Amino acid sequence: MLLRMRVSLPDRPGGLGQVARALGALGADILQVTVLERESGRAVDDFTVSWPGAATTDEVRDRLSAVPGVRIEGVWTTREVPGSAPDYDLLMHVAADPGRAFSTLVDALPGLCWAEWSLTLSGGAVRHASLSAPAVFDLDEPPLRATTRVSEKLRLMLLPVAAHDLHVVVARSEGPGFHRAEVERAARIVDVVSALSRR
Incomplete structure (x- = not known):
């Protein structure tokens, strides 16, 4: 299942890596990352991921919200083809x-x-x-x-x-x-x- 996730995280070295590690540990494959903003010490990024199984968007939100300093602003299914224009x-x-x-x-x-x-x-x-x-x-x-x-x-x-x-x-x-x-x-x-x- 392809999901798009909007994540707010601390804008510091290693912050993006921390989210990537958490997604990897959950079995998700990151296909694309889009940086939407970086200000006031926080970044807002959209991740497109291939999510294993049939996890609900609420389950994905709950799992990622456990990462310190990370806020999940939205999780939704997508038909986007990463890398296309x-x-x-x-x-x-x-x-x-x-x-x-x-x-x-x-x-x-x-x-x-x-x-x-x-x-x-x-x-x-x-x-x-x-x-x-x-x-x-x-x-x-x-x-x-x-x-x-x-x-x-x-x-x-x-x-x-x-x-x-x-x-x-x-x-x-x-x-x-x-x-x-x-x-x-x-x-x-x-x-x-x-x-x-x-x-």
């Missing part, structure tokens, strides 16, 4: 067919952002939607800049596209809320897609 693939598809830019974008964003679905809104109506996205979505007070919100059981990323009078919505039900590094990355991708769509 889906953001580049998305941009190549958009460059090849700019007329379908936003349809291609919302189809790709769930995979890029480890989310369940995404859509675009314009004038309160859904214009483009990925699989599993709702046909109707109400966005009270659309934001003027990229931001996050929590809505019922969903963690939302909201990305305005002023040039097209659109808002991109990305939704995650498992795992932690979107980290600012994830929002910044998605916002840059949306900006490039917007520019390519106007070619």
